[in-house]
């Protein structure tokens with residue numbers, strides 16, 4: 138949890154306990170010092186003796202006493218300057234996030250010319266440049282691999298970027314547009330058509346890519362498809378890259394659930410709809426977007 142997420146109560150709680158402990162220790166120290174019977178070292182003892190070892194009744198050593206005072210002052214100064222007391226931000230305005238951001242900005246400034254130099258020329262040209270593609274691959278592993286995989290082959294709901302099947306088009310300008318704007322797939326739910334119709338539709342959809350299907354069921358699904366699905370997926374099921382509606386004829390499935398058959402996965406899609414979200418990456422700047430797009434393009438060549 139972040140300090141600035143503390144409620145005022147817990148913020149006060151932390152601050153009061155922290156200051157209470159510091160001032161409590163200080164008060165204890167001063168009280169002891171005041172109650173000491175003599176200020177100088179003497180030979181007086183407390184009367185305790187064991188095995189010939191006597192406990193002397195001497196004052197606190199000066200060096201120890203002053204060290205304690207200095208450390209207390211340091212602690213209070215630190216708590217005034219830096220965040221430490223609940224959600225109090227400190228006089229210096231320092232924060233972990235701020236320091237991280239400053240380091241990122243510095244790295245950004247340092248490396249911007251490097252990326253700019255690498256990103257000369259069009260994305261199509263960059264895809265032929267091994268040096269640029271090495272950097273593109275590194276950018277991909279840092280920014281994209283969590284969703285699309287180290288090898289860019291995708292996973293359930295995350296498209297394979299190494300094949301020639303594209304939701305939104307595989308030309309470099311399509312990929313640049315995907316990265317700059319992000320993409321939001323919108324496949325509505327058709328649960329209202331009922332289980333029987335969804336069963337028929339699923340047979341028809343798998344028939345489009347030549348998979349095993351029940352001919353009678355598929356024949357019943359065909360007119361329903363024309364009526365409900367053709368607007369987005371096309372009359373023949375070949376898809377529409379303007380909408381990101383997948384080609385249903387190529388036997389490549391974005392939503393093939395690992396534990397279900399293709400047809401059962403399709404039924405799940407029809408029941409629930411699908412909303413794939415590709416985040417926008419324009420914040421990386423256009424040099425990196427170009428390098429990444431060229432890299433993704435090169436994977437499918």
Ligand code: HEC
Pocket residue numbers: 277280281282283284285294295296298302303304305306307312315316320321322323381412413414415416418429430433
């Ligand atoms: C948070 C997960 C996530 C991250 C991170 C991510 N993507 Fe995606 N990406 C997706 C999803 C989900 C889709 C499919 C969107 C849809 O279903 O409409 C997608 C789609 C795409 C497409 C379109 C594929 C096509 O067939 O048209 C490209 C290209 C792409 N991503 C490239 C990248 C690159 C390059 C990066 C890194 C800069 C990246 N993605 C990072 C989730 C992600």
Ligand code: HEC
Pocket residue numbers: 304321322323324325327338342362365366367368369370380381382383385389390391392393403406407411412413414
């Ligand atoms: C409004 C446009 C739209 C309509 C209407 C529509 N779809 Fe879709 N469909 C999409 C989009 C967009 C996706 C991709 C969703 C994503 O990327 O998350 C998709 C995905 C799918 C998928 C998943 C494909 C895969 O590769 O896993 C199937 C199957 C499917 N649709 C079948 C149908 C059927 C059958 C109908 C008619 C009952 C239909 N769709 C109606 C837009 C539509």
